[in-house]
Amino acid sequence: MSRAARELRLLARDPLLLGLVVLVMAALLVFVLYPVLLVLRHSFVTPDGLGLDNYELLAQRRLYRNALRNSLGVATLVGALSVVFGYVIAFSLSRTDVPFKRVMHNLTILPIVSPPFSGAISILFLFGFNGLVTRYLLGLQNFSIYGFWGVVASQVFTFTPIAYLSLRGVLAGINPTLEDAAMNVGASRWQVFRRVVLPLSLPGVASAFLVVFIESMADFGNPLVLAGAAFPMLAPQAYLEITGSFNLPRGAMLAAVLLVPSLTAFAIQRYYIGKRQYVTVTGKPTASTTKAVGPAAKWLLYAFVLFFGVVVVAFYAVILLGATTAVWGFDYTLTLRHFRYVFDVGWDTVKDTILVAIASTPVSGLLGMLIAFLVVRRRFPGRGAMEFLSILNFAVPGTVVGIGYILAFNGPPLILTGTFLILVLNFVFRYVPVGIQNGIAVLRQIDPSIEEAAQNLGADGVTTFRKVTLPLIAPAFFSGLVFAFVRAMTAISAAIFLVSANWNLMTVQILNQVGSGRLGVAAAFSIVLLAIVLVAVGVIGALVGRRAETAATVRF
Amino acid sequence: MSVDLRLVGLRKEFPGHDGGPPVVAVDDIRLEVEKGAMLTLLGPSGCGKTTLLRLIAGFEEATRGEIWFGDKRVDRLAPNARDTAMVFQSYAIFPHLDVFENVAFGLRMARVPEARVRERVGRVLDLVGLTGLERRAPSQLSGGQQQRVALARCIVLEPQVLLFDEPLSNLDAKLREQMRIEVRELQQRLGVTSVYVTHDQAEAMALSDLVVVMNRGRIAQVAPPQDLYSRPNSRFVADFIGKANFLSGTVVDTRTVDVAGARLPLSSDAPVAVGKTVDLVVRPEAVVLRREEGQGARGVIARAAFLGDHAEYDVRLPSGDLVVAHEANPAERGMFGVGDQVTVTTGPLHPLPPEA
Numbered sequence: 001m002s003r004a005a006r007e008l009r010l011l012a013r014d015p016l017l018l019g020l021v022v023l024v025m026a027a028l029l030v031f032v033l034y035p036v037l038l039v040l041r042h043s044f045v046t047p048d049g050l051g052l053d054n055y056e057l058l059a060q061r062r063l064y065r066n067a068l069r070n071s072l073g074v075a076t077l078v079g080a081l082s083v084v085f086g087y088v089i090a091f092s093l094s095r096t097d098v099p100f101k102r103v104m105h106n107l108t109i110l111p112i113v114s115p116p117f118s119g120a121i122s123i124l125f126l127f128g129f130n131g132l133v134t135r136y137l138l139g140l141q142n143f144s145i146y147g148f149w150g151v152v153a154s155q156v157f158t159f160t161p162i163a164y165l166s167l168r169g170v171l172a173g174i175n176p177t178l179e180d181a182a183m184n185v186g187a188s189r190w191q192v193f194r195r196v197v198l199p200l201s202l203p204g205v206a207s208a209f210l211v212v213f214i215e216s217m218a219d220f221g222n223p224l225v226l227a228g229a230a231f232p233m234l235a236p237q238a239y240l241e242i243t244g245s246f247n248l249p250r251g252a253m254l255a256a257v258l259l260v261p262s263l264t265a266f267a268i269q270r271y272y273i274g275k276r277q278y279v280t281v282t283g284k285p286t287a288s289t290t291k292a293v294g295p296a297a298k299w300l301l302y303a304f305v306l307f308f309g310v311v312v313v314a315f316y317a318v319i320l321l322g323a324t325t326a327v328w329g330f331d332y333t334l335t336l337r338h339f340r341y342v343f344d345v346g347w348d349t350v351k352d353t354i355l356v357a358i359a360s361t362p363v364s365g366l367l368g369m370l371i372a373f374l375v376v377r378r379r380f381p382g383r384g385a386m387e388f389l390s391i392l393n394f395a396v397p398g399t400v401v402g403i404g405y406i407l408a409f410n411g412p413p414l415i416l417t418g419t420f421l422i423l424v425l426n427f428v429f430r431y432v433p434v435g436i437q438n439g440i441a442v443l444r445q446i447d448p449s450i451e452e453a454a455q456n457l458g459a460d461g462v463t464t465f466r467k468v469t470l471p472l473i474a475p476a477f478f479s480g481l482v483f484a485f486v487r488a489m490t491a492i493s494a495a496i497f498l499v500s501a502n503w504n505l506m507t508v509q510i511l512n513q514v515g516s517g518r519l520g521v522a523a524a525f526s527i528v529l530l531a532i533v534l535v536a537v538g539v540i541g542a543l544v545g546r547r548a549e550t551a552a553t554v555r556f
Numbered sequence: 557m558s559v560d561l562r563l564v565g566l567r568k569e570f571p572g573h574d575g576g577p578p579v580v581a582v583d584d585i586r587l588e589v590e591k592g593a594m595l596t597l598l599g600p601s602g603c604g605k606t607t608l609l610r611l612i613a614g615f616e617e618a619t620r621g622e623i624w625f626g627d628k629r630v631d632r633l634a635p636n637a638r639d640t641a642m643v644f645q646s647y648a649i650f651p652h653l654d655v656f657e658n659v660a661f662g663l664r665m666a667r668v669p670e671a672r673v674r675e676r677v678g679r680v681l682d683l684v685g686l687t688g689l690e691r692r693a694p695s696q697l698s699g700g701q702q703q704r705v706a707l708a709r710c711i712v713l714e715p716q717v718l719l720f721d722e723p724l725s726n727l728d729a730k731l732r733e734q735m736r737i738e739v740r741e742l743q744q745r746l747g748v749t750s751v752y753v754t755h756d757q758a759e760a761m762a763l764s765d766l767v768v769v770m771n772r773g774r775i776a777q778v779a780p781p782q783d784l785y786s787r788p789n790s791r792f793v794a795d796f797i798g799k800a801n802f803l804s805g806t807v808v809d810t811r812t813v814d815v816a817g818a819r820l821p822l823s824s825d826a827p828v829a830v831g832k833t834v835d836l837v838v839r840p841e842a843v844v845l846r847r848e849e850g851q852g853a854r855g856v857i858a859r860a861a862f863l864g865d866h867a868e869y870d871v872r873l874p875s876g877d878l879v880v881a882h883e884a885n886p887a888e889r890g891m892f893g894v895g896d897q898v899t900v901t902t903g904p905l906h907p908l909p910p911e912a
Contacts, residue, residue, distance in 0.1 A: 180615050181648035183635040185662030185713055195661070199652045 004381040011380050017461035021380055024371060028389040030414075031429045035404025036259075036396055042252035042407055054253035067232040068257060074148065074223075074233065075216035075261070078155040079209045085156065086163030086208060087201075089308060092301040094171050096293055107309040109161045110316070113537060114530045115490045115507050117221030119157035121514065121522055122315035123150060124225065125322045130329025132318070146228030154222045157315065159215055160308065163208045170204025171197075189293055203273050210269040214262050218397030220493035221507070225514050234258045235399045235493060242403065242497070252407070255400040266395030316530075323523035338524035346509055346525065353506040354532065356420065357488035360427035364484035367428060368435020369477050373469050375436075376443040377451060378461075387436075394433040398493025401430060406497055418500035426498055427488040435480025442476040443469070482540050489533050558626070560749040561589040561612070561717050566621035568607055581607040582773045585621065589766070592747040594740070596760040599770035600796065605753045606721060608770070612751060613719055614638050625716050636665070641710030642719040645726065647702045649694045649709075655681070656690040658705050662713045680712040683742065700731050707739070711746060718743070720752040724759065736762050757797050761785070769793050785839070787825065787906055794837045794908070801843065801879050803836045805905065813905055816875035818853035823904035835908040842903035843881035845869065845892065852901035855879065857892045867891055871900055 011018045046053040058064045089108055093101050111119060126133045127145040134140045145153075174197060182192045223233040234254055242251035293301070326333040342350065374380075375387045393401065405426055409416035416422040450472070451464050459467060470477065492507040499508050506529050513522035566585035569578035582604040589595045597605035610616045612623060614635035623631040630638050641662065650658050656677055663673045681687050684704040694702060703723060710718055720739075724732045740763050743750050754760050760767050761781040769776040769784065769792075777789045788794035791802065805815040807830050813822040815836070828834055846852075858878065859870040867886035871879045879900060883889065892898060 175646065175648065177644050177646055177648040178650060180613075180635070181642070181644055181709075182650075182661065182665075184613055184615075184640065184642045185709065186636050186665040187661070188636055188665075191665055195665075196650060200650075 007379045007381055011378070014461040017378070020370070020462065021374060021378075021386075024367070024374065025382060025386055028386065028429075030408075031425055032389050032393050035401060035408045036392075038407040039252050039255050039259075039400050039404045042249055042403075043256040045249040045252070054249050057250065058253070058257065063232055064237070064254065067234045067237045067254070070148070070227075070231055071217055071234040071258070072261065074151050074155065075213045077152055078159060078216040079213040081152070081156045082159045082163040082212045083167070083205055083209045085160045085304075085308065086165075086167050087205065088301055089160075089164045089305050090167040090171055092298070092305045094168055096298045096301065098298065098302045098305070104305050104309050107312050108164055108305075110312050111158055112161045112165075113486050113490070113533050114316075115221065115510060115526055116158055116219065116492065117154065117225055117511070118319060118526050118530070119315060120150075120154040120222045120225035121322070121510075121519065121526060122318045123154050123157075124514070124519060125318045125328060125523075126314075135329065144228070146226055147231040150226035150228075151223050151231070151233070154226055155216050155219060157311065158219070158222060159212045162215060163212050166208040166211060167201070167204060170201050170208070173204075174200050189297075193293075207269050207273045210265040210273070213265050214269075214395060214397075217258060217262050217265075218399065218493060220399060220496065221511060224511060235397060238399050238403065239496065242406075248403075248407070252403055255397070255403050258397050259400050262395050262397055270391075319523045319526055322519055323527050325520060328519055338520040339528070341521050342524045342528055346506075346521075349504045349506055349509045350528065350532075352420075352503050353489060353529075356423045356427065356503070356505065357485055357536075359420075360424045360431075360488050361481055361485040363424070364428045364432050364488075365435055365477055365481040368432045368480045368484075369439045369470060369473055370465070371432070372436050372439025372443055372473070372476075373465050376440055377448065377469070390436050391433040393430050398430070398491065398495075399497075401426065402494035402497030405494070417498070418502060420503050422498050423495065423503055423505070426494055427484070427491065430491070430494060431484045431487040432480075434483045435477070438476035438480050439473055442473045446472050478540055478543060482537055485536055485540070486533055489529060489536075558591050559588045559624075560591040560593075560626055561587070561595075561751065562622075562624040563587040563608075563612075564622040564624070566608070566611060566623065567619050568604075568611055568616060569619045580773055582611070582770075584774055587768065587775070587778070589749055589751065591749055592744075593765045594743050594750045594752060594763055596752045596754060596764035596767045597770060598754060598757060598760040598767055598796075599776075601755060603770040604773040605755075605770050607773075609642075609719055609721055609751060609753045612717065613640055613642050639716040640719055641713050641715040642721060643703075643706045643710055643723040645722045647706040647723075647726075649702055649705055651694050653694075654690065655686060655692050655694070655697070655705055658694065659708045659712050661709060666713075676712055677708075680708045683711070684708045684738075699727050700735065703727065703735060707742070711742065711748070714746075714748070716749065718748045718750040720750065720754075722754055725754075725756070732759075739763065761797075769796060771796075787823075788837060789909060791835065791837075791908060799840050799880060799882075801838045801840065803838065803877065803879070803905065805834060805836050807832050807834060807907075813907075815905070816853060816873055816877065818900070819851065820853075820902050821904045823906045828907050835910075836905040837908060838902045838905050840868070840880045840882040841866075841884070843871075843879055844901045844903075845871065845881050845883060845898040846901070847892075847896070847898060850899055852899045855898055855900050857894050857896045857898060860892055860894055862886060862891060871898060873900070 011021065043054055044050045044052065058068070089104075092098055093105055123145060125131065127143070127150070129135065129144075131145070134143045134145070178196055178200070179192050182196045187195060218235060220235045220239070224236045224239070227233050227236060235258060238251045238254035238258065241247045241254060322328050323338050324334055324336065325331070326335045326337075371386065371390050375383060405422060406417060408414070409422055416425070451468055490507060492511065495505050496508050496511070499505050506525055510522045510525045510529075513519070513525065563585050567583045568581045570581055572578050585608060587595070597608060599605050607616060611618050611631075614630070614633060618631055621631070622629055625639060650661065653661065659677045659680060660673050663676060668676070678687075681690065684707055686701065686704050686708065689697070689701065694705065697705065706723065723739075724735050727735060736759055752760075752763060764781060766778060767781055767784050768778050771792050777784060777793045779787070784793065785797055788797060788800075794800040794802070803815050805813040805820070807822065807828050808814050808819065809830060810827070811822055811824060812819050813834070813836065814820075822828075853873050855871040855873045857869050858872045861868045864887075866882045866884050869881045869883070869892060871881055873879060881900070
């Protein structure tokens with residue numbers, strides 16, 4: 001009997017589980033793969049059937065060529081800078097005994113929980129035409145922040161925290177005994193770093209670079225705010241083709257072009273570097289007490305950490321200031337009218353945003369754990385495909401997904417455009433990969449015999465998942481929830497295609513306000529959004545603390 | 557013989573949790589190791605043996621005391637400035653370097669010329685039996701081979717003091733015994749002064765010239781393996797090393813002791829006052845059981861277990877005490893049954909000094 005048939009037969013003994021597998025698979029095909037394929041197909045649509053006409057435009061029109069070149073250039077530089085900054089911060093905070101680690105850690109990751117272009121707004125406040133620094137401190141009249149450096153600066157601010165978190169994990173994963181061993185056989189501190197720590201972290205560095213590269217390619221908000229007309233970039237250009245010129249095929253073509261480097265980077269990151277991560281041979285875990293760096297180097301590194309922290313504080317202070325200032329650059333009277341606008345005119349948007357986030361978060365969290373469970377613990381035909389599909393969305397730029405959803409759900413059989421549901425579905429499937437990855441990581445560390453025992457005692461597959469697996473992976477579940485919620489609140493690139501008069505989102509509102517020059521309102525929206533996210537993260541965090549304890553008692 | 561390693565009044569405190577009092581990991585350590593000797597630090601987990609090793613290596617800084625390598629004081633030197641090399645429990649092999657580069661690492665740090673590096677690494681790889689595996693990645697090696705790489709990486713440096721942190725505990729039992737022999741032979745051939753941490757008493761006995769038994773951060777006893785076994789200085793040491801029977805007896809004369817009415821021989825090398833009551837130790841294999849009545853204590857077999865190379869009995873004495881006895885070769889000599897009456901005699905009983 002073939003393996004697939006045997007696996008199917010085993011699965012059929014548990015009909016509820018079989019049903020779930022089929023359901024999850026179908027949902028992934030419809031809401032992940034199908035929209036992307038539609039974008040690819042649509043990029044070949046011409047007035048007379050299918051053809052390569054759209055792609056020929058890429059060669060002919062300088063605007064498109066520049067957009068591609070600019071996006072690649074920005075992504076490469078942002079990737080490199082973010083990784084260097086992230087590495088310095090991660091190294092200082094995890095390997096040296098500097099003060100205020102906790103504070104600096106939280107400050108560093110603050111940009112992650114805010115809208116992905118709040119940095120861009122701060123930069124406008126500080127360095128724009130009426131910028132605090134450029135106009136008033138330096139008295140520059142013709143300075144323009146728009147273009148390459150503006151986008152690079154705001155993206156580095158946005159993505160350094162991501163590189164930092166990933167590299168922090170990489171550095172923590174290097175067995176300190178190796179450093180002890182190197183020192184023990186005569187290596188100096190610098191040699192230990194150059195010959196041991198650095199080479200060991202290189203795969204992680206490459207991986208972090210590619211993640212930031214993907215994020216930068218896909219980023220929509222920062223370029224839309226700061227690129228300016230003279231500096232076209234792929235993601236906003238695709239959006240403009242569709243909403244400005246109503247040319248779906250060209251938008252689809254640009255989105256498809258955007259997809260190529262992102263998927264390539266993703267493939268390298270996952271299938272090449274992923275295999276090169278060094279697993280250190282386990283033994284007795286001993287915390288190294290060796291000082292990793294000398295005092296001079298330590299304080300130099302820490303100075304940089306402080307600098308980044310100061311930039312974060314300054315950026316948010318400026319947003320707060322902008323939100324409470326009458327007209328930035330002209331009238332610095334203290335006022336609450338921007339906030340009044342948010343709670344008055346913009347109140348529906350705030351409500352919509354919260355509703356969409358609250359509806360999509362638990363679904364995303366549960367689905368993530370379910371898929372992780374199926375992939376790690378069950379054998380069935382298409383298991384690899386399920387894992388691949390469920391994380392594919394991580395690499396697909398939001399712009400592609402947004403266009404795909406318009407193409408897929410604007411007509412029969414599924415008409416969803418303009419609805420609450422399309423926003424929720426989009427968020428669920430876009431932000432489920434992180435939950436899945438967390439779930440898989442945790443599940444692989446839990447002895448399968450615990451689940452086997454449950455089944456042995458009479459629980460079926462679904463009950464086992466509900467009563468045994470889920471409680472055990474509660475910490476991963478809750479961190480997946482936090483991620484899904486934060487992203488649902490702050491996402492823009494796919495959502496901007498899916499909002500409607502009935503269902504609008506705060507991030508889209510912020511961009512609109514920036515577009516119409518009402519920075520004060522945009523800042524007020526940002527502050528409210530950040531406040532909601534921080535409160536929600538705090539609430540979930542309090543829950544995690546409790547749940548993590550129960551999980552620990554269950555495990556032992 | 558010259559002293560190669562000297563520890564003087566060494567003490568290490570770790571900060572207490574949540575501002576509590578500091579935790580003393582090792583205290584009042586005085587030791588001298590002669591050149592070329594193999595010293596084992598033995599004790600239960602948490603006794604401070606690994607901390608002591610890490611103090612010698614320089615990974616921890618002593619709160620008080622001195623460490624001397626020969627006539628050089630090293631306790632304020634960084635780990636890389638001390639002439640030691642350590643075989644880690646987890647091997648700590650650099651996963652991004654192949655076998656050759658792992659072994660060559662220390663030489664490269666010392667900027668030894670390439671030709672010399674090749675020659676010395678080649679020789680050491682030959683010594684540990686890894687010739688031909690130079691370009692293997694660590695992940696392609698078996699546990700025993702990784703162990704040899706870790707060992708080779710240390711001895712290639714010809715350090716003044718070689719340190720071992722439970723290096724064999726990740727190997728299976730058979731390989732562990734084989735590596736034990738190899739490590740000992742290598743150490744003796746190279747004549748390198750070594751300190752070896754283990755919690756396995758058999759390993760300690762098989763390997764060392766001198767065993768240091770540690771308890772709660774302090775040295776309980778320092779002695780060659782044989783002395784340690786036959787003349788423990790405390791109940792703790794006797795109990796930790798092998799199995800031991802503890803009996804109470806009254807000294808009759810310098811050669812005889814009275815245990816529950818039976819006259820048994822007294823070990824002569826620890827003088828005790830006649831008429832005094834003392835605690836006595838005797839190993840199970842020194843307890844002799846006979847069916848026929850005669851000199852010695854009468855007892856009843858309370859438990860009998862066949863263990864292949866020997867049989868283990870619990871014998872209940874009239875006083876109520878249980879004595880454990882090991883009888884060799886029970887397969888041919890036959891076994892006592894539970895309830896059998898036996899006469900118990902022993903080899904010399906070793907008196908313990910009164911507990912402080």
